[in-house]
Amino acid sequence: MRNKIVVVGSSNTDMVVKVPHIPAPGETVMGSDLLTIPGGKGANQAVAAARSGGAVVFITCVSDDTFGINSVENYKKDNIDTSYIKVKPGLHSGVALINVADDGENSIAVAPGANSHLLPEDILNSRGAFEGAGAILAQLEIPLETVITLARLAGEMRIPMILNPAPGANLPADLLKKIEIITPNETEAAILTETREVSDESIPVMARTLYEMGIKTVIITLGSKGVFLFNSEFQGIIPGYSVKAVDTTAAGDVFNGALSSALSQGKKMKEAIDFAQMAAAISVTRMGAQPSAPDLKEINERIKRNIQ
Numbered sequence: 001m002r003n004k005i006v007v008v009g010s011s012n013t014d015m016v017v018k019v020p021h022i023p024a025p026g027e028t029v030m031g032s033d034l035l036t037i038p039g040g041k042g043a044n045q046a047v048a049a050a051r052s053g054g055a056v057v058f059i060t061c062v063s064d065d066t067f068g069i070n071s072v073e074n075y076k077k078d079n080i081d082t083s084y085i086k087v088k089p090g091l092h093s094g095v096a097l098i099n100v101a102d103d104g105e106n107s108i109a110v111a112p113g114a115n116s117h118l119l120p121e122d123i124l125n126s127r128g129a130f131e132g133a134g135a136i137l138a139q140l141e142i143p144l145e146t147v148i149t150l151a152r153l154a155g156e157m158r159i160p161m162i163l164n165p166a167p168g169a170n171l172p173a174d175l176l177k178k179i180e181i182i183t184p185n186e187t188e189a190a191i192l193t194e195t196r197e198v199s200d201e202s203i204p205v206m207a208r209t210l211y212e213m214g215i216k217t218v219i220i221t222l223g224s225k226g227v228f229l230f231n232s233e234f235q236g237i238i239p240g241y242s243v244k245a246v247d248t249t250a251a252g253d254v255f256n257g258a259l260s261s262a263l264s265q266g267k268k269m270k271e272a273i274d275f276a277q278m279a280a281a282i283s284v285t286r287m288g289a290q291p292s293a294p295d296l297k298e299i300n301e302r303i304k305r306n307i308q
């Protein structure tokens with residue numbers, strides 16, 4: 001893979017409340033003051049990729065409200081190419097309502113707003129963004145038709161596409177076979193493979209099922225347990241790093257962003273996964289989505305310290 005990464009996906013502002021526990025249906029829980037934090041799966045992955053050394057072009061759709069305008073300014077500060085971002089007036093930019101519990105777990109509801117207006121034609125009109133790209137990275141917080149168009153374009157232009165299939169959805173086989181690398185968590189893998197019960201035994205089975213659909217590299221992320229990798233060279237667990245989790249929001253996003261940036265810098269798959277797991281482990285020790293993504297220097301120093 002060459003260096004430029006095109007990230008296509010959502011941009012949100014996260015409205016976060018820290019709570020003692022995630023409220024049960026019908027329950028009201030008193031929480032902390034409101035935290036307003038840059039988020040969105042697409043944006044988090046773009047920021048994580050850029051901070052960890054990738055040259056990132058980000059394609060998203062925001063509105064002309066304060067959240068949208070501030071988001072784009074933030075991406076520029078992270079040296080992300082924002083020239084293909086669509087600004088659609090008169091909507092609201094994406095917002096996520098997030099509860100973060102004392103044990104680091106979360107619950108999230110997303111109001112997609114402008115993200116729903118990132119259309120197939122916007123991908124086709126952004127061909128320049130893809131010229132010379134080494135990888136495309138996408139998720140599912142934008143319309144499915146847009147992701148399908150993106151995968152078709154990736155095939156035509158022979159650019160490897162990494163799909164983080166989050167939030168979970170059952171996807172058409174025709175889309176899946178165009179994907180080079182897929183990175184579901186356990187729940188998302190179960191939805192994709194129509195697996196009823198997730199267990200230690202079902203993880204390799206789900207990974208093989210996705211591999212046999214034509215995806216060359218399947219990486220099922222397993223939270224604090226690491227990842228399960230299935231490709232032609234290796235099938236098994238690669239453990240992650242042990243840390244004290246404060247907020248796991250965007251752990252998957254930081255993993256995906258750092259993975260794509262490591263691959264675009266020429267790292268081999270297992271080394272890239274190790275780099276991405278360190279980036280994600282660092283991120284869970286901090287509050288928030290984008291503020292938690294580490295930079296290249298910090299990731300490399302922590303890996304070095306861990307080896308010594």
Ligand code: ATP
Pocket residue numbers: 166185186221222223224225226227240241242243245248249250251252253255276277278280281284
């Ligand atoms: P999220 O939805 O919280 O962003 P996810 O469900 O998409 O995350 P996970 O499998 O939870 O993805 O996490 C992705 C990667 O982040 C893991 O494979 C692991 O490397 C790292 N990670 C996540 N949680 C922890 C943790 N508690 N401690 C250390 N590493 C973690």
Ligand code: RIB
Pocket residue numbers: 010012013014038039040041044095096108110141249250251252253289
């Ligand atoms: O993956 C974490 C992200 O999911 C949050 O930043 C939130 O915006 C939702 O999109």
